[in-house]
Amino acid sequence: MIALGCYAAPHPGSAPRRPEKGLRMEHEKNDLVGRGIALWASERPDLDSSGKAVVGRLIRLEEVVLRSLNAVLQPFGLKYQEYAVLATLRVSGPPYRLTPSRLQATLLFTSGGLSNLLKRLERDGLVRRSTDPRDGRGVLVRLTARGQRLADEAMPRHAAAELHLLRMFEPQERAALARLLSVMMVGNAPELGPAPG
Structure with missing residues (x-):
């Protein structure tokens, strides 16, 4: 590798x-x-x-991509799923907080284990959960100052790693691939397309 x-x-x-x-x-x-x-x-x-020409390669590439991203994130003490939570909160804009359901709707992985993931990040001082003042039964997940610093440090390395994974494509090929994958994703899982409401 x-x-x-x-x-x-x-x-x-x-x-x-x-x-x-x-x-x-x-x-x-x-x-x-x-x-x-x-x-x-x-x-x-x-x-x-x-169909294996596409589907088989997508299945194989999931492992390749996650292995590569985890290698880049390792110096920051993060795995991809942990990084994804921090980065999603970071790009949500000030005050860098979301409900767990809104956070989940924006993440690129399924909900299994999100609660344990948030507990781990909270234990490490990277996020803080609190009661939603607009809904006493609801919860908000907020990026801490330490979590924001870590996200800001890791984001350029993560973005560079994504580009490295695509290095064999010309820009127009990359754009065409992105469009085709978008059509495939939304056509088979329309719930992954709409913005969280």
């Missing part, structure tokens, strides 16, 4: 790096999913297994 910890955010105004062409030339012999598709075609030619 390429160590991403050494990657910093690009300097503002610096020219974008050209995609690394060697990465494209190596992809066929290193593509685990492509080899699997060939086996399916050989052993079960009666099935249209062309």
